[in-house]
Structure formats: structure tokens, C-alpha cells
Amino acid sequence: MSAPVKIAIAGALGRMGRAVAAAIEPRKDMTIVARFDRPGAEGPDLVDQETALSAAQVVIDFTTAAASAALATRCIEHGGPALVIGSTGFTPDELAAVEAASKELPIVRAGNFSLGVNMLVGLVAQAARALPTADYDIEVFEAHHRRKIDAPSGTALMLGEAAAKARGADLSAVAQRGRDGVTGPRKTGDIGFSVMRGGDIIGEHSVVFAADDEILTLSHSARDRDLFARGAVQAALWVRGKPPGAYDMQDVLGFTKES
Numbered sequence: 001m002s003a004p005v006k007i008a009i010a011g012a013l014g015r016m017g018r019a020v021a022a023a024i025e026p027r028k029d030m031t032i033v034a035r036f037d038r039p040g041a042e043g044p045d046l047v048d049q050e051t052a053l054s055a056a057q058v059v060i061d062f063t064t065a066a067a068s069a070a071l072a073t074r075c076i077e078h079g080g081p082a083l084v085i086g087s088t089g090f091t092p093d094e095l096a097a098v099e100a101a102s103k104e105l106p107i108v109r110a111g112n113f114s115l116g117v118n119m120l121v122g123l124v125a126q127a128a129r130a131l132p133t134a135d136y137d138i139e140v141f142e143a144h145h146r147r148k149i150d151a152p153s154g155t156a157l158m159l160g161e162a163a164a165k166a167r168g169a170d171l172s173a174v175a176q177r178g179r180d181g182v183t184g185p186r187k188t189g190d191i192g193f194s195v196m197r198g199g200d201i202i203g204e205h206s207v208v209f210a211a212d213d214e215i216l217t218l219s220h221s222a223r224d225r226d227l228f229a230r231g232a233v234q235a236a237l238w239v240r241g242k243p244p245g246a247y248d249m250q251d252v253l254g255f256t257k258e259s
Contacts, residue, residue, distance in 0.1 A: 005240050008034040008056035008081070010071060013043050016062035016086065019229035030237060038067070053078045058236040062086040062228075065150070069094035072101035082242070084235045085109040086228065088157075089150025102246035106239050110249040111154025113231025117205065118249050120220045121162045124207045127216065128166035133189050136209045136216075138163050143196035143204040152177060152193040159207050160191050 007024055011017040012035035024032050034052035035045050052059065053074065058081055061068050068087040075083060085098065088111055101107060112118070128138065140163075142156040152160075157171070164171040169189060176192045186192075196204075203222035208215060222228070231249060238252045 002029075004028065005030040005237055006033040006055060006057045007031065007236055008036065008052040008059045010049075010052075010059055010061035010067070011037055011063035012046065013037045013041055014062065015225065016229065019225050020060050020062065020232055023226065023229040023233045027233070030233070038063075049074065050078075053081060056081045057240050058082045058084060060084045060086075060232050060236050062232070065090040065094045069097040072098045072105075072107065076101050076104045080105060082236075082239045083107045083109075084232050084239060086113060086232055088154030099246060102244060104244050106242040106244055106247065108235040108239050108247045108249070108252060110231075110235070111158040112203075113228045113235060113249055114220070114222060115227075115231065115253065116220050117155055117158075117222075118253060118255065120205070120207075120218060121158060121250070122255060123218050124159050125162040125166040127207075127209055127218065128163040131209055131211075131216075133167055136211045137186060137190070137192070139192040139194060139208045139210065141194045141196075141204075141206040141208065143198070143201045145200045145202070146197050148197060151195045151197070153195075153203070153205070155203065155205050156193055156195075159205060160193065163191055163207065 007030050009017050009020050009032060021032060024030055033055040034047050036047055036049050036052045061071055061083060065087050068085050072083060075081065082105055085107060098107065098109060140156045140160050142153045144153055160175060161171045164174055174189050174191050176190045202225055206217055206219035208217050235249065235252045239247065
């Protein structure tokens, strides 16, 4: 039996950090060797970032886009460890920092670590590829708790990207992320995003294909944050020992990317 994978948890005091720790603790194939949070944070068993990077083979990071980008850059300088990143809301510069790090380190970055959501991505791509663009408008609906700071969610963008790519389009060119006032008629090929923030909604995502004579809706509802933690833990087990590269959850699950 191989030695347990050594895991460090970034953002250990946060809700997802605690969920990741709870998912790892009963396992025999991995162990938590370090927990860290933002500089100056206080909590049981917290260490500084440098100590965590020295101890771990993989860091699981559900913090913020800015913190994740900075951590990826620091991991290059440190020569490791591998990263599993669940943060969302990246700016182009922050994404560039993570992509640069993936040339030196194996990094799994996903807008959502749920098995069901990643199945949904594949179904959305198939539908977008099969249904004529001129006849079917696509709208992505998402809802999350009031504390979420980025919109649309990383998962909503992942679904929009799957639809756009299946249609041979660049999402940045067809995304409609806000409507207000007299907007005029909808443009053929646009992919719209509608966002709700409120209460303690864990995550609701639907992709609607609307034609004149029918509406197809593909959807996913998250009922427990533990499902994201379990997916991230699976990604951490998978990524150890992989060559440098930018990976996502579909790589981890062995899904064929058709989108």
C-alpha cells in the first residue's frame, strides 16, 4: 500500500476549507499535513504558507481568485506542490498567472468539482452542437448564497463555455451578461446569463434552449457542500505525480471532452 498523499488546505478557516478537511479525515489514502489561511489569521493548527508548501504534495485551495493566483506563483518559486483550485471569479491577469504556473506544476482548476455538474457540461455541449443556433436561444441561470462575491458563477461560465465551444463560437464574443433598459431584440447566437444571490443557496444551475415551439431545460441542484469537497479530494489524489499541465475535473473523471 502506497504512503498517504500529503495534503495542505488553503483557506482552512473557510466553509469549504472545513468541508475539505472533514472529507479527508476519515480516509487512509491521504492525510492533512498543514492548514493555512490569510496572513494574520488565527486558528487551531494553522501554519504559515511557506511551512505548508514545504510539507505538502498537493494543496487544495478554495479561497479567492487573487489569493489562488498568488499561491500558484509562489508554488512555482517554491518548486511545488501540485494544486487543486476551486476559486472562481478570475480576472485575465489572475488566469494568466495560474496558466503560467501550470507550465511548471500540475494544476487542477475547476469551476465546479461535482460529478453531476461535469456530466451536465457534457450534455449541454451535445445539445448545443445538435440544436440549430438560428432556432434555439441559450440562457444560463444560476443561483447562489448571498455571500458569493463573483457573478456569473464559475460553473455558469463553464456551462456557457461548453455551449459556445460546441457551436464553434468564442464565449467572450457571444456572452450577454447583463440586460437593463431598452436592449433591443436578442441577437442570434447570444448566450445569456441570469444570476440570483440570496439566502444560503448552495448552487442551482440551469441551461435553457428556447425555440419558438419548445423549451429544453438541463439543470443541476447542489444539496450539500460536501459534494464539492469530495470532488476536490478526488482531484488531489489524481493530480499527485502528474506532469505539469492545466487540468480540470473532466480530466480527473476520465471523461472524453467532446465540447
